[in-house]
Amino acid sequence: MTVDPTDANLAARIAAGADREAEAELCQRMGPRIRLYGLRHLRDRHAAEDLMQQVLITTIEALRAGRLLETEKLSSFVLGTSRMMVLNQHRSTRRRGQLLEQFGVEMLSPSPAPRPRVDYERLTKCVQRLKERERAVVTHSFYGEEEGADIARFLGVSEANVRVIRHRAIHLLRDCMGVTR
Numbered sequence: 001m002t003v004d005p006t007d008a009n010l011a012a013r014i015a016a017g018a019d020r021e022a023e024a025e026l027c028q029r030m031g032p033r034i035r036l037y038g039l040r041h042l043r044d045r046h047a048a049e050d051l052m053q054q055v056l057i058t059t060i061e062a063l064r065a066g067r068l069l070e071t072e073k074l075s076s077f078v079l080g081t082s083r084m085m086v087l088n089q090h091r092s093t094r095r096r097g098q099l100l101e102q103f104g105v106e107m108l109s110p111s112p113a114p115r116p117r118v119d120y121e122r123l124t125k126c127v128q129r130l131k132e133r134e135r136a137v138v139t140h141s142f143y144g145e146e147e148g149a150d151i152a153r154f155l156g157v158s159e160a161n162v163r164v165i166r167h168r169a170i171h172l173l174r175d176c177m178g179v180t181r
C-alpha cells in the first residue's frame with residue numbers, strides 16, 4: 001500500500017476510521033515538533049513531554065470526530081493547540097501563585113514534623129554490605145540521580161531488572177537500619 005506523506009492525507013486517513021498506522025505516523029511526525037515547542041515555552045522536559053501527549057491526544061480525537069474540516073491545515077491546528085495549552089498552563093500557574101499568596105499563610109501547617117536523624121555511619125556500613133550490583137543501582141539512583149534506563153544501559157540489564165534490584169536493595173537497607181514500615 002503506497003501512502004501519501006502529506007499532512008492532509010494523514011489527517012484524512014485518521015478521520016476516515018481507526019487507522020492506527022496513520023495515528024502512529026502523526027505521532028512520529030508531530031511529536032518532536034510539539035516537544036520542541038514545549039521546551040522553548042515551558043522550559044521543562046517533563047512539562048514538554050506532557051504537552052506533547054496532550055496535544056497529540058487532542059489532535060487525534062479532533063480528527064476522529066471530524067472537527068478538523070480543513071485537513072491541509074493539520075500543522076496549524078497542532079501549533080494552535082500547543083499554543084493554547086501552554087497559555088492555559090501559564091495562566092493556571094499564575095493563578096495558583098496568586099491564590100497561594102492570598103491564602104497560603106493560612107494553609108501552611110504551624111510546624112512540620114521533625115525529620116528523624118540519620119546515622120550516616122551505620123548507613124554507610126549497610127550500603128557496603130550490599131552486593132556490588134545492588135550497591136551500584138542504589139548509588140546511581142539516589143546519589144547520581146540517574147534514571148532507570150541509564151542505569152540499565154550501564155549495568156547491561158533491563159530497566160525492569162533495575163527496578164527489582166533497587167526495590168530489594170532498599171528493603172535490605174531498611175532492615176539493616178532498623179526502619180519499620
